[in-house]
Amino acid sequence: MTKKEGIAPSGLARSFDWAGLRRYLPAWFAVAPSLAALLVFVYGFALWTAYISLSASKMIPDFTFVGLRNYQRLWGEDRWTVAATNLVTFTVLYVGVTLAVGLLIAILLDQKVRLETPLRTIFLYPAAVSLVVTGISWKWLLNPGTGIEAFVRSLGWDNFVFDWIIQQHTVIFAVVIAAVWQQAGFVAVLLLAALRGVDGEMVKAARLDGAGPVRTYWSVIIPAIRPAFISAFVLLVAFALKTFDLVVAMTAQGPGYASALPSTFVYDMAFQRNQLGIASAGAVSILLFAAVIVLPYVIWEFRKTDGH
Amino acid sequence: MTTLNISGLKKSFGTTDVLKDINIAVGDRGFLVLLGPSGCGKSTLLNVIAGLEQVSGGGITMDGQEITRVESKDRDIAMVFQSYALYPSMTVERNITFSLEVRGVPREQRRQAAAEVAESLQIAHLLGRKPSQLSGGQRQRVAIGRALVRSPKVFLFDEPLSNLDTQLRLETRALIKRLHQRLGSTSVYVTHDQSEAMTLATHIAVMSKGEVAQFGTPAEIYSKPANLFVARFVGTPPMNFFPASVTERQGQLLVHLENCGAIPPMDLSSHGALLHSVGRKLTIGVRPDQLVLAESAEDGDPVLEAIVDIVEDTGTDMFVYLRSGNQEFILRQPPGLPPKSGATLRVALPVTNMHFFDTELGDRLSD
Amino acid sequence: MATDTITGHARAPKFPWVPVLLYLTLGVLAFIFIMPLAVMVLTSVRPLEEIRTAGIIGIPQHVTFDAWGTAWNEACIASVCEGLQPYFRNSLAIAVPATLLSTILGAVNGYALTKFRFRGADTLMVLIILGCFLPLQAVLIPAAQTLSSLGLANSVFGLILIYAVYGLPFTTLFFRNYYVAVPDEIVRAATMDGAGFWRIFTQIMLPISWPIFMVSVVFQFTGIWNEFLFGVSFSTGASQTVTVALNNLVNTTFGVKQYNVDMAASLIAALPVLILYLFVGRFFVRGLTAGSVKG
Ligand SMILES: Nc1ncnc2c1ncn2[C@@H]1O[C@H](COP(=O)(O)OP(=O)(O)OP(=O)(O)O)[C@@H](O)[C@H]1O
Numbered sequence: 001m002t003k004k005e006g007i008a009p010s011g012l013a014r015s016f017d018w019a020g021l022r023r024y025l026p027a028w029f030a031v032a033p034s035l036a037a038l039l040v041f042v043y044g045f046a047l048w049t050a051y052i053s054l055s056a057s058k059m060i061p062d063f064t065f066v067g068l069r070n071y072q073r074l075w076g077e078d079r080w081t082v083a084a085t086n087l088v089t090f091t092v093l094y095v096g097v098t099l100a101v102g103l104l105i106a107i108l109l110d111q112k113v114r115l116e117t118p119l120r121t122i123f124l125y126p127a128a129v130s131l132v133v134t135g136i137s138w139k140w141l142l143n144p145g146t147g148i149e150a151f152v153r154s155l156g157w158d159n160f161v162f163d164w165i166i167q168q169h170t171v172i173f174a175v176v177i178a179a180v181w182q183q184a185g186f187v188a189v190l191l192l193a194a195l196r197g198v199d200g201e202m203v204k205a206a207r208l209d210g211a212g213p214v215r216t217y218w219s220v221i222i223p224a225i226r227p228a229f230i231s232a233f234v235l236l237v238a239f240a241l242k243t244f245d246l247v248v249a250m251t252a253q254g255p256g257y258a259s260a261l262p263s264t265f266v267y268d269m270a271f272q273r274n275q276l277g278i279a280s281a282g283a284v285s286i287l288l289f290a291a292v293i294v295l296p297y298v299i300w301e302f303r304k305t306d307g308h
Numbered sequence: 309m310t311t312l313n314i315s316g317l318k319k320s321f322g323t324t325d326v327l328k329d330i331n332i333a334v335g336d337r338g339f340l341v342l343l344g345p346s347g348c349g350k351s352t353l354l355n356v357i358a359g360l361e362q363v364s365g366g367g368i369t370m371d372g373q374e375i376t377r378v379e380s381k382d383r384d385i386a387m388v389f390q391s392y393a394l395y396p397s398m399t400v401e402r403n404i405t406f407s408l409e410v411r412g413v414p415r416e417q418r419r420q421a422a423a424e425v426a427e428s429l430q431i432a433h434l435l436g437r438k439p440s441q442l443s444g445g446q447r448q449r450v451a452i453g454r455a456l457v458r459s460p461k462v463f464l465f466d467e468p469l470s471n472l473d474t475q476l477r478l479e480t481r482a483l484i485k486r487l488h489q490r491l492g493s494t495s496v497y498v499t500h501d502q503s504e505a506m507t508l509a510t511h512i513a514v515m516s517k518g519e520v521a522q523f524g525t526p527a528e529i530y531s532k533p534a535n536l537f538v539a540r541f542v543g544t545p546p547m548n549f550f551p552a553s554v555t556e557r558q559g560q561l562l563v564h565l566e567n568c569g570a571i572p573p574m575d576l577s578s579h580g581a582l583l584h585s586v587g588r589k590l591t592i593g594v595r596p597d598q599l600v601l602a603e604s605a606e607d608g609d610p611v612l613e614a615i616v617d618i619v620e621d622t623g624t625d626m627f628v629y630l631r632s633g634n635q636e637f638i639l640r641q642p643p644g645l646p647p648k649s650g651a652t653l654r655v656a657l658p659v660t661n662m663h664f665f666d667t668e669l670g671d672r673l674s675d
Numbered sequence: 676m677a678t679d680t681i682t683g684h685a686r687a688p689k690f691p692w693v694p695v696l697l698y699l700t701l702g703v704l705a706f707i708f709i710m711p712l713a714v715m716v717l718t719s720v721r722p723l724e725e726i727r728t729a730g731i732i733g734i735p736q737h738v739t740f741d742a743w744g745t746a747w748n749e750a751c752i753a754s755v756c757e758g759l760q761p762y763f764r765n766s767l768a769i770a771v772p773a774t775l776l777s778t779i780l781g782a783v784n785g786y787a788l789t790k791f792r793f794r795g796a797d798t799l800m801v802l803i804i805l806g807c808f809l810p811l812q813a814v815l816i817p818a819a820q821t822l823s824s825l826g827l828a829n830s831v832f833g834l835i836l837i838y839a840v841y842g843l844p845f846t847t848l849f850f851r852n853y854y855v856a857v858p859d860e861i862v863r864a865a866t867m868d869g870a871g872f873w874r875i876f877t878q879i880m881l882p883i884s885w886p887i888f889m890v891s892v893v894f895q896f897t898g899i900w901n902e903f904l905f906g907v908s909f910s911t912g913a914s915q916t917v918t919v920a921l922n923n924l925v926n927t928t929f930g931v932k933q934y935n936v937d938m939a940a941s942l943i944a945a946l947p948v949l950i951l952y953l954f955v956g957r958f959f960v961r962g963l964t965a966g967s968v969k970g
């Protein structure tokens with residue numbers, strides 16, 4: 001910080017940039033703790049998990065290298081293949097239906113409706129409710145003995161059936177219902193803000209060109225909110241991959257293990273059945289799945305700002 | 309009281325060289341304007357002077373002292389930004405005195421300093437407001453006040469007027485000029501508006517692609533543009549250019565205008581500098597206000613038959629767009645009865661007001 | 676201009692939707708969205724016999740708040756019969772510090788990496804933000820082993836650490852999006868005024884950051900309060916969070932199912948975040964969309 005230090009002649013200027021370093025030092029110091037924590041807790045731990053997945057660990061870590069044996073056993077387990085299939089079904093339906101319902105609500109709210117504020121609150125509040133509470137309440141509602149089915153039957157429709165949650169091949173759809181309920185309003189509010197940001201003149205121009213309302217939304221307005229759509233999409237995929245508590249609270253993975261997800265599988269293997277190696281192999285598989293979906297987006301998103 | 313010297317200055321971001329070998333000197337009470345098209349490196353140069361960017365080579369001295377590696381806050385330089393860059397959460401008073409606050413000046417003194425500066429800028433009644441409650445012109449004054457309060461050795465301005473409307477721009481320009489005359493602080497001012505440059509500057513550096521295309525007084529820049537770039541960039545409407553070639557016959561230097569149909573070559577034997585250009589392409593420049601109608605032409609000036617294309621009457625001037633053969637050019641006339649579109653005018657190119665440039669090299673052929 | 680010619684039309688609502696259809700659809704959707712909450716609230720104030728005879732969906736004949744009292748300080752979770760109240764306190768003791776910690780660090784990161792773009796700053800930013808997409812199962816086992824070797828397993832501090840760290844990518848992302856929109860010239864001006872890194876942060880950036888601060892706080896508090904995987908993995912017995920305790924209360928009861936107590940307990944567990952949304956939800960949405968939609 002000395003003012004009158006000797007000044008390097010211009011020939012030396014190409015050498016190390018001390019002044020630059022001095023200027024950026026506080027910034028480095030400021031991010032260092034977070035960076036260190038994340039390098040350990042995110043990247044270090046992920047590598048650690050990958051390492052365990054290649055080892056013979058059972059209840060305690062055992063670093064005998066066993067190659068891909070854990071992965072072989074993992075993909076040979078029926079429970080895991082059910083869970084993995086469920087994850088794909090769940091992710092596709094949850095993301096698709098949530099976006100569709102969210103968009104529908106957003107478009108409806110965009111029509112200058114009365115009572116917009118209370119309606120928005122009603123649609124948004126489920127996002128504040130934990131997935132455990134969501135699971136609990138939908139468990140009761142969807143339970144044929146106590147919930148909607150029983151209620152409708154008590155009204156006189158004796159043959160009404162709505163028992164997805166107790167059927168092995170439909171239980172995952174029941175989980176999707178609850179998950180969509182929890183997030184759709186949040187997505188709607190995000191998309192609504194984007195809709196409100198669409199250039200009004202563009203909409204008028206489309207009308208002048210003779211486009212009707214459906215056409216205008218489909219060809220002009222929705223393409224214009226693509227960035228918000230993509231953000232919502234990525235967010236939902238990230239949520240889908242993290243889903244764990246919903247299934248635990250709502251179905252306890254049942255009936256049988258028909259609604260197991262890779263996350264519940266990993267948890268069981270790690271903490272109930274003491275199979276750290278297989279659990280880790282499952283965790284790494286989830287991680288790879290996430291990377292395949294999310295990495296292109298992140299690279300695309302941050303490339304834009306990389307150049308000055 | 310302050311001189312600023314920039315020598316051999318280079319700046320690159322990664323592999324792009326944004327500034328290449330800049331040499332400029334500003335004397336005491338000098339007002340240097342950096343003029344140039346967008347992206348030529350004006351802001352970068354200013355930021356380097358301010359110490360906000362590190363140089364990649366070369367150096368800067370202030371009053372003979374090296375400051376190339378001195379930290380920004382220790383350079384005693386203040387800067388006014390294009391976007392004003394006021395601190396949104398602070399009142400006008402605190403905005404103005406923030407630099408004093410940082411330096412630990414006691415509150416009472418700060419208040420007094422703010423009052424004085426505000427007085428001189430006629431913003432005293434705004435001291436309690438937040439920037440969001442100000443108009444653009446008022447914000448600009450606050451930004452200037454923030455620079456003034458420190459009485460720095462050097463003022464830097466980065467396009468300070470470009471966000472203002474025409475009226476405010478003129479007022480603020482006059483304000484800056486008055487302040488400079490009163491305080492006499494050395495200033496460096498970035499703009500791409502040449503009327504600002506001409507009215508404010510004691511010296512102008514015309515920049516192009518990271519280099520100084522010409523450095524001189526406004527008069528020099530206008531009357532002796534050093535190259536085609538400067539000639540083209542300075543002056544509204546821009547200088548007219550006529551492609552030409554030189555031949556030598558029997559000791560005579562003959563200059564032919566190439567696009568203007570069959571007109572006799574000019575005998576420019578008196579222009580010795582053209583001797584080296586025999587056989588080369590030449591560009592002759594004449595400013596629109598230095599073209600004359602043929603009646604008042606001197607003997608020997610070439611005369612073009614030109615057809616009137618359109619006429620723009622600004623009230624103070626009349627700009628006549630003309631065509632002669634393939635050559636288009638503009639003539640400035642005092643206001644009066646405009647010639648009809650399609651009419652034919654005889655326009656003379658006064659040899660004494662011609663600027664000669666080598667077309668390929670772009671350099672002025674000095675006379 | 677083309678737009679001038681149609682100003683006459685522009686006064687009408689955007690499109691002549693059939694209003695009946697519009698409000699009908701909205702009404703049905705709103706009903707579906709409100710129903711689970713309504714059922715929970717109604718059931719929580721009904722006596723158990725009434726629920727058993729009339730099912731869980733129904734209008735209360737007698738209103739009683741007994742179930743709320745039971746859920747708060749009498750219900751049995753495993754063998755401890757103190758209701759949700761001790762775990763509620765655990766959650767507060769974890770969520771408040773972890774929220775503040777991750778928000779403050781996220782603000783610092785966002786500021787440092789957008790306004791002081793040293794070489795590699797962009798890469799660091801991507802490294803940090805990639806953490807948003809980390810499936811937590813992928814770090815569960817190492818995290819468990821690390822916490823127990825640090826002696827932080829089953830402690831409030833362990834979870835504070837975990838939640839603060841895994842919240843950082845999100846808070847950093849929020850503040851990054853907010854700060855890239857703040858002109859660099861402000862930082863340059865302050866630098867020339869003599870302010871250093873921390874002074875610019877505390878006196879210039881922070882005072883204009885409250886909208887995004889709000890977003891970060893709401894997001895983090897919600898996430899931490901509602902989190903289950905880490906909670907269930909790293910807290911047992913007396914150190915459980917309220918979300919974990921709720922799951923234990925509801926999903927592992929023996930004997931008669933006390934629907935009203937379960938519902939009251941669910942509502943109690945959800946209440947802090949619901950209240951937060953009710954009061955600052957509007958700022959939350961506004962702040963969130965300000966950053967994410969501009970792209
Ligand atoms: N941080 C940076 N990294 C890389 N390139 C940069 C950076 N800053 C500026 N440049 C490049 O340097 C060149 C000069 O930029 P500068 O801002 O100095 O131009 P300018 O003359 O001030 O233009 P304008 O009149 O538009 O303000 C531009 O081509 C710009 O893209």
Ligand SMILES: [Mg+2]
Nearest residue numbers: 350351352466
């Ligand atoms: Mg600039």
